[in-house]
Amino acid sequence: MFSRIDHIGVAVQELEPALELYGGSMQLTVAHREVVAEQGVEAVLLDVGENHVELLAPLSEDTPVGRFLAKQGPGLHHVAYQVTDIVATLEALGQAGMRMIDEQPRTGIRGSLVAFIHPRSTGGVLTEIVQPAEVH
Numbered sequence: 135m136f137s138r139i140d141h142i143g144v145a146v147q148e149l150e151p152a153l154e155l156y157g158g159s160m161q162l163t164v165a166h167r168e169v170v171a172e173q174g175v176e177a178v179l180l181d182v183g184e185n186h187v188e189l190l191a192p193l194s195e196d197t198p199v200g201r202f203l204a205k206q207g208p209g210l211h212h213v214a215y216q217v218t219d220i221v222a223t224l225e226a227l228g229q230a231g232m233r234m235i236d237e238q239p240r241t242g243i244r245g246s247l248v249a250f251i252h253p254r255s256t257g258g259v260l261t262e263i264v265q266p267a268e269v270h
Contacts, residue, residue, distance in 0.1 A: 137216050138215070139213065139214070140262075142187050142210065142213055143211040145210075147203060149176060157180065165186060173198070175199050217264065220247045221239065224237070227263075232252075248265075
């Protein structure tokens with residue numbers, strides 16, 4: 135079902151200080167930067183081998199990441215797994231009794247299709263499934 139870890143999402147208050155840490159001190163290279171208005175974030179993907187760290191800064195306090203930061207503070211937000219057929223994966227997860235946040239895929243960073251699994255179904259970890267744009 136899952137082919138690999140696509141990225142680890144990290145919620146941050148502001149991107150520039152986070153980029154100084156990840157890009158400067160940790161020497162990770164920026165692969166892509168984009169505002170994803172549908173999700174209420176500005177996201178930066180940083181290369182880590184074949185995978186990524188995704189820094190997420192809220193566009194406002196009244197967004198999922200904004201509310202997460204208000205409640206939890208900065209840090210690990212989600213783990214994302216790559217799939218080749220997100221529709222089939224959503225169907226299989228639903229049949230397995232997983233509680234979904236997204237019943238249908240939506241557009242994510244770089245034109246990917248994404249959907250989130252509720253943390254109550256995944257041991258407390260917000261889980262994203264990602265079908266990269268080049269697959270659909």
